């Protein structure tokens with residue numbers, strides 16, 4: 050049964066209940082390797098599905114626009130204190146609805162429409178909200194974009210410095226969505242300081258690794274830290290902005306009333322639970338295991354002739370350039386999905402193909418590490434990926450179904466938090 054059970058939903062809305070049950074089974078049976086996804090704990094599920102969803106709380110603790118905040122205030126303060134303690138920051142705002150609104154609040158706090166803002170180009174591994182042209186951040190501000198070096202796949206800090214000196218951005222984002230290497234926060238901070246820009250570390254992908262000590266922290270380097278809470282941090286879908294005390298008021302004012310209305314209190318509670326869990330020794334071990342698994346998988350993929358952007362990984366994420374395998378990222382990701390291995394197709398730096406049909410796939414180890422897989426299983430996973438990609442090239446569908454069965458069989462020995470198949 051689902052934990053917590055969904056008896057009432059089954060009685061009142063069987064159609065939806067059945068879809069949820071099937072989604073749970075799907076998550077149970079597949080190797081979920083989209084690097085921005087995870088499995089939350091039963092405790093996070095419980096907090097997120099609680100009566101806190103019933104309450105409006107516009108404002109901040111002690112300064113709300115609605116009555117009845119006797120318990121919401123301490124819940125939000127608990128989440129804030131836990132964020133401050135876990136990451137060692139002076140200020141935390143736990144109200145942003147998700148990563149994109151969190152980043153938009155940063156622009157509102159520190160830039161005016163038309164100002165130059167700087168971030169990593171989306172096809173190089175950045176995020177839409179770091180000034181990409183189709184995003185409001187690229188339309189209402191003047192984006193300045195940096196790349197990775199063609200030869201190394203790593204951020205070109207010389208280019209970042211040159212662009213920053215020339216364009217004088219108000220805000221510089223470091224971090225992104227497809228960066229397999231350690232982010233050099235001190236180097237970005239030096240550049241931002243030189244041009245008097247606000248440095249924002251978008252740690253959405255690596256927040257859990259930082260909390261667990263498996264990636265260096267931006268604290269002491271970045272003025273503002275933006276993160277979602279549902280990736281490696283293993284919380285509910287939400288976000289946080291953290292900063293030095295100096296920027297606290299600007300951040301808070303930008304989130305509310307600048308951008309959002311009432312915070313999602315059930316999410317705040319789920320974030321508080323996740324932050325509590327992330328402070329434990331077992332989470333520390335988890336964060337290190339995520340990286341160990343990714344490194345083992347990268348080594349096994351390289352052994353099988355796969356080209357990895359930047360030649361490997363330092364974190365939870367691997368970006369495979371499939372050009373040499375004679376297949377695009379999209380058909381490969383679709384074949385892998387059918388074979389029970391969930392990834393996403395992704396551009397690779399300097400991609401010659403279109404974003405909707407790019408050359409790469411992006412995969413990672415946060416979710417499968419939560420299931421309990423270790424380095425021991427990574428060669429098998431690389432072998433399946435290799436077999437499926439070759440089968441996709443030859444359009445041999447029987448292989449995909451066989452691998453899906455083998456994946457299911459492996460995962461049946463690794464429980465999924467929050468749900469178990471019915472006996």
Ligand code: DSN
Pocket residue numbers: 085148176226
């Ligand atoms: N959608 C997130 C990711 O998959 O990385 C970024 O917003």
